[in-house]
Amino acid sequence: MGKKNVKVGDEVQNKQVIFKDYVTGSPKESDFHITTSTTKLQVPQGSNAVLVKNLYLSCDPVMQFQMRKMEDPLSGYIYYVPGSPINGFGVAKVLDSGHAEFSAGDLVWGTTSWEEYSLIQNPEQLKKIHHTDVPLTHYTGLLGMPGITAYAAIYEVGLPKKGECVFISAASGAVGQIAGQFAKLLGCYVVGSAGTQQKIHLLKNKFGFDDAFNYKQEPDLDAALKRCCPEGIDFYLDHVGGKMLDAVLLNMKLHGRIAICGMISQYNLDEPELLRNVMLLALKRLTVKGFTHRDYHHLYPKILELVLPYIRDKKIFYVEDIVEGLENGPAALVGLFTGRNFGKQILALPPQ
Amino acid sequence: MGKKNVKVGDEVQNKQVIFKDYVTGSPKESDFHITTSTTKLQVPQGSNAVLVKNLYLSCDPVMQFQMRKMEDPLSGYIYYVPGSPINGFGVAKVLDSGHAEFSAGDLVWGTTSWEEYSLIQNPEQLKKIHHTDVPLTHYTGLLGMPGITAYAAIYEVGLPKKGECVFISAASGAVGQIAGQFAKLLGCYVVGSAGTQQKIHLLKNKFGFDDAFNYKQEPDLDAALKRCCPEGIDFYLDHVGGKMLDAVLLNMKLHGRIAICGMISQYNLDEPELLRNVMLLALKRLTVKGFTHRDYHHLYPKILELVLPYIRDKKIFYVEDIVEGLENGPAALVGLFTGRNFGKQILALPPQ
The missing domain is CATH 3.90.180.10 (Medium-chain alcohol dehydrogenases, catalytic domain)
Incomplete structure (x- = not known):
C-alpha cells in the first residue's frame, strides 16, 4: 500500500x-x-x-x-x-x-x-x-451533509425573505458559511458569530455577511446582538445552543423562527447551560424547529442543481x-x- | 347602587x-x-x-x-x-x-x-x-380567550391526528380541559397532568382523558410520562414549562410537536428552572411553537360554530x-x- x-x-x-x-x-x-x-x-x-x-x-x-x-x-x-x-x-x-x-x-x-x-x-x-x-x-x-443541512435550514425550515434579518452562530463552520451565503443570495441582512478575528474577517470579506462579531470578545451577547441586529432577528440558525440561544431569544422579533441543527457548546458539558428566556417562546410566539439533514436527502438532486452553478459561477465560496x-x-x-x-x-x- | x-x-x-x-x-x-x-x-x-x-x-x-x-x-x-x-x-x-x-x-x-x-x-x-x-x-x-387558545393549540398548531398521543399539562385549567376534549373528539390518546387527586379524577371521569397523573405526587416526571405514554408523545401542549417540559423532551417521539402557550411554573421564579434536554430538539427534530390567542381572533366565528353545538349536545364539559x-x-x-x-x-x- x-x-x-x-x-x-x-x-x-x-x-x-x-x-x-x-x-x-x-x-x-x-x-x-x-x-x-x-x-x-x-x-x-x-x-x-x-x-x-x-x-x-x-x-x-x-x-x-x-x-x-x-x-x-x-x-x-x-x-x-x-x-x-x-x-x-x-x-x-x-x-x-x-x-x-x-x-x-x-x-x-x-x-x-x-x-x-x-x-x-x-x-x-x-x-x-x-x-x-x-x-x-x-x-x-457544501455538496455533502453540511450542504443538505444548510439548504434545509434556509429553504425548508427558516424561509427567510428578502430584507429579513438572519443571524447564524458558528457562522464560519461547515453549515454556517453556506447558509449565510444562501441567505445573502436571497437578499437578507445576514449577521454571524464566530470565535476568532480571522473568522470574523472571513465572514465579512469572503462570504459577504453584513455584520459579524467574535462571541469570545463580547462580554454581553445581548448587547452584541442589539448592536448588529438593532431591529431584531427574524430567523436564527442555531449551531451552538446555551448562552447564545438565550441571548438570541431576547432579540427575536415577534413571530420569529429559530432552526436548531446542533448545540455544539452543549455537547461536552456535564450540565447544560441554564436557559433563562425560554418563556419568550410563548410571549413572542416564536417557532423553533429542530432538524437534521436526515429528513432532507430526497432533495439532494435539487440541491445539486442549485449549488453546482453557484460554485462554478463563484457565487458561493467554501x-x-x-x-x-x-x-x-x-x-x-x-x-x-x-x-x-x-x-x-x-x-x-x-x-x- | x-x-x-x-x-x-x-x-x-x-x-x-x-x-x-x-x-x-x-x-x-x-x-x-x-x-x-x-x-x-x-x-x-x-x-x-x-x-x-x-x-x-x-x-x-x-x-x-x-x-x-x-x-x-x-x-x-x-x-x-x-x-x-x-x-x-x-x-x-x-x-x-x-x-x-x-x-x-x-x-x-x-x-x-x-x-x-x-x-x-x-x-x-x-x-x-x-x-x-x-x-x-x-x-x-371555552367561548372566550381560553377557548380561542385551545382551538389554536389543537386545530392550528398541534394538529394531532387520530391515534396520536397528546399530553397536556395543567390539564384541568382554563385551556387544558378544552384542548383535551378537542383532542379526544379527534380520536387521540389524551393524557393530562394536574396537581390534586380531585383534578385527576375530573380529567379521567368528566373530560374523558385516557390517563392522567398528579405531578405533585410523582417523584420522577420522566417515569410518570413513560408509564402514561409508553410509546412516546406526539404532541405536547405546554402550560407550565420548567421541569415538566424538560421531562417531556425525553419522551417526545421523533418529529413530535410542542405548543407552548404559557409557562405558569416559571412566571414567579426569579431564576427560571434549568432545562437539561433542549438538545433533544435537534436530535429528535421537534417543532416547538410558542403561540397565544392573539393571532387567532379572526377564527372566532369558526370556533363558535364548532364549540356551541358541542356545549349544547354535552359533548364538551367545562x-x-x-x-x-x-x-x-x-x-x-x-x-x-x-x-x-x-x-x-x-x-x-x-x-x-
Missing part, C-alpha cells in the same frame, strides 16, 4: 482510528488510538457490500455525541463501539462491489469508517458523485480546513470543539 | 381592585387593595368609548406577567400601572355607548378593568355576545371555579399560581 498500486484480492495494511472507550465531557486525542490491521481488498462472495478506498473523511460536531454511552439511544444514530474504528461522512472510491448500483472506479460519498479501506455493508446509503469539475472535498461539505493523514484525525476532530478549525474540517488520506 | 337599579347619568360608587406596585416573585393578596371611587355612568360627549357594568372577570395566568416591571416591554402586552385597577378579560353589559356598533343592553366580552363599572376606551376589541342559551360565564372560558365579589378577586387571582382553583377561575360581580 502507500505509493504502489493495489488491486482487488490484495491483502493490505489498513490504518484505522480506533475509539477507545465512551467519552464523558470533552473528547480528547487520547480517546483514540491508531492501529493497523490487515484487510483483503475484496467483497466477500455473495455479499452486496462495497469495498472502498477512503479519500476524505469529514469531522462533524455530531460525532462527539456518538462517543457517548447513551442510556436511551436515539433511533437512527450510530453510536461508536469501543475497540472499533469511528465512522462518519466521507468521500471514497469503489475498489470492488457486490452491489449492482456500484462498480469499481465509482466515486461516492456517504457514511464510512475512519480507516484507509472500508467494507461498507449498507451501500444503499452511498451517493454516487457525478460532478468532478468541483473539488472532491466539497462532497464532505473554506475548508484540510488536515492530512489518519494519524492527525483525532486532533482535527477534537479541535472542532475548541473552534480550532478554520472552515469545514476535513481529513485527507493519501491516495492509494 | 348594589340592589337598586342605576340609570345613565347616575353617579355611583365604583368598587375597584387597585394594583399597589410592581411585583417580583409570586404575587400576594397584599399586592392589591380594594377602593371605592365615584363614577358617572355616562360616556363623555364626543367619545366613542363604551360604559359597561362588569358581570364576570377572568383570572388568567398571564396577569402575573403583567404585574412585572419590564425593562424591555413586549409590544401588545398591557402592563399594570401602580395605583390603577388591574385589567383582564371579562363579560360585561353595555350601559351607555359612544360607539356605533354597541348599544345599551348589549352583552360583550373583551378586555375590561377589575371594577364594577368601566369606561372602555377601545371598544373595537370587544366582541358582542349573541348566544345566551349557554352560561354567560363561558365567555371568559368546569368553572366561580368566586363572588371583587373583594375576593386578589385571593382568586393569586390562587392560580398555587393551583388553588378547580377549573376555570372566574370572579362574579353582583348584578347591578
Whole structure:
C-alpha cells in the first residue's frame, strides 16, 4: 500500500482510528488510538457490500455525541463501539462491489469508517458523485451533509425573505458559511458569530455577511446582538445552543423562527447551560424547529442543481480546513470543539 | 347602587381592585387593595368609548406577567400601572355607548378593568355576545380567550391526528380541559397532568382523558410520562414549562410537536428552572411553537360554530371555579399560581 498500486484480492495494511472507550465531557486525542490491521481488498462472495478506498473523511460536531454511552439511544444514530474504528461522512472510491448500483472506479460519498479501506455493508446509503469539475472535498461539505443541512435550514425550515434579518452562530463552520451565503443570495441582512478575528474577517470579506462579531470578545451577547441586529432577528440558525440561544431569544422579533441543527457548546458539558428566556417562546410566539439533514436527502438532486452553478459561477465560496493523514484525525476532530478549525474540517488520506 | 337599579347619568360608587406596585416573585393578596371611587355612568360627549357594568372577570395566568416591571416591554402586552385597577378579560353589559356598533343592553366580552363599572376606551376589541342559551360565564372560558387558545393549540398548531398521543399539562385549567376534549373528539390518546387527586379524577371521569397523573405526587416526571405514554408523545401542549417540559423532551417521539402557550411554573421564579434536554430538539427534530390567542381572533366565528353545538349536545364539559365579589378577586387571582382553583377561575360581580 502507500505509493504502489493495489488491486482487488490484495491483502493490505489498513490504518484505522480506533475509539477507545465512551467519552464523558470533552473528547480528547487520547480517546483514540491508531492501529493497523490487515484487510483483503475484496467483497466477500455473495455479499452486496462495497469495498472502498477512503479519500476524505469529514469531522462533524455530531460525532462527539456518538462517543457517548447513551442510556436511551436515539433511533437512527450510530453510536461508536469501543475497540472499533469511528465512522462518519466521507468521500471514497469503489475498489470492488457486490452491489449492482456500484462498480469499481465509482466515486461516492456517504457514511464510512475512519480507516484507509472500508467494507461498507449498507451501500444503499452511498451517493454516487457525478460532478468532478468541483473539488472532491466539497462532497464532505457544501455538496455533502453540511450542504443538505444548510439548504434545509434556509429553504425548508427558516424561509427567510428578502430584507429579513438572519443571524447564524458558528457562522464560519461547515453549515454556517453556506447558509449565510444562501441567505445573502436571497437578499437578507445576514449577521454571524464566530470565535476568532480571522473568522470574523472571513465572514465579512469572503462570504459577504453584513455584520459579524467574535462571541469570545463580547462580554454581553445581548448587547452584541442589539448592536448588529438593532431591529431584531427574524430567523436564527442555531449551531451552538446555551448562552447564545438565550441571548438570541431576547432579540427575536415577534413571530420569529429559530432552526436548531446542533448545540455544539452543549455537547461536552456535564450540565447544560441554564436557559433563562425560554418563556419568550410563548410571549413572542416564536417557532423553533429542530432538524437534521436526515429528513432532507430526497432533495439532494435539487440541491445539486442549485449549488453546482453557484460554485462554478463563484457565487458561493467554501473554506475548508484540510488536515492530512489518519494519524492527525483525532486532533482535527477534537479541535472542532475548541473552534480550532478554520472552515469545514476535513481529513485527507493519501491516495492509494 | 348594589340592589337598586342605576340609570345613565347616575353617579355611583365604583368598587375597584387597585394594583399597589410592581411585583417580583409570586404575587400576594397584599399586592392589591380594594377602593371605592365615584363614577358617572355616562360616556363623555364626543367619545366613542363604551360604559359597561362588569358581570364576570377572568383570572388568567398571564396577569402575573403583567404585574412585572419590564425593562424591555413586549409590544401588545398591557402592563399594570401602580395605583390603577388591574385589567383582564371579562363579560360585561353595555350601559351607555359612544360607539356605533354597541348599544345599551348589549352583552360583550373583551378586555375590561377589575371594577364594577368601566369606561372602555377601545371598544373595537370587544366582541358582542349573541348566544345566551349557554352560561354567560363561558365567555371568559371555552367561548372566550381560553377557548380561542385551545382551538389554536389543537386545530392550528398541534394538529394531532387520530391515534396520536397528546399530553397536556395543567390539564384541568382554563385551556387544558378544552384542548383535551378537542383532542379526544379527534380520536387521540389524551393524557393530562394536574396537581390534586380531585383534578385527576375530573380529567379521567368528566373530560374523558385516557390517563392522567398528579405531578405533585410523582417523584420522577420522566417515569410518570413513560408509564402514561409508553410509546412516546406526539404532541405536547405546554402550560407550565420548567421541569415538566424538560421531562417531556425525553419522551417526545421523533418529529413530535410542542405548543407552548404559557409557562405558569416559571412566571414567579426569579431564576427560571434549568432545562437539561433542549438538545433533544435537534436530535429528535421537534417543532416547538410558542403561540397565544392573539393571532387567532379572526377564527372566532369558526370556533363558535364548532364549540356551541358541542356545549349544547354535552359533548364538551367545562368546569368553572366561580368566586363572588371583587373583594375576593386578589385571593382568586393569586390562587392560580398555587393551583388553588378547580377549573376555570372566574370572579362574579353582583348584578347591578
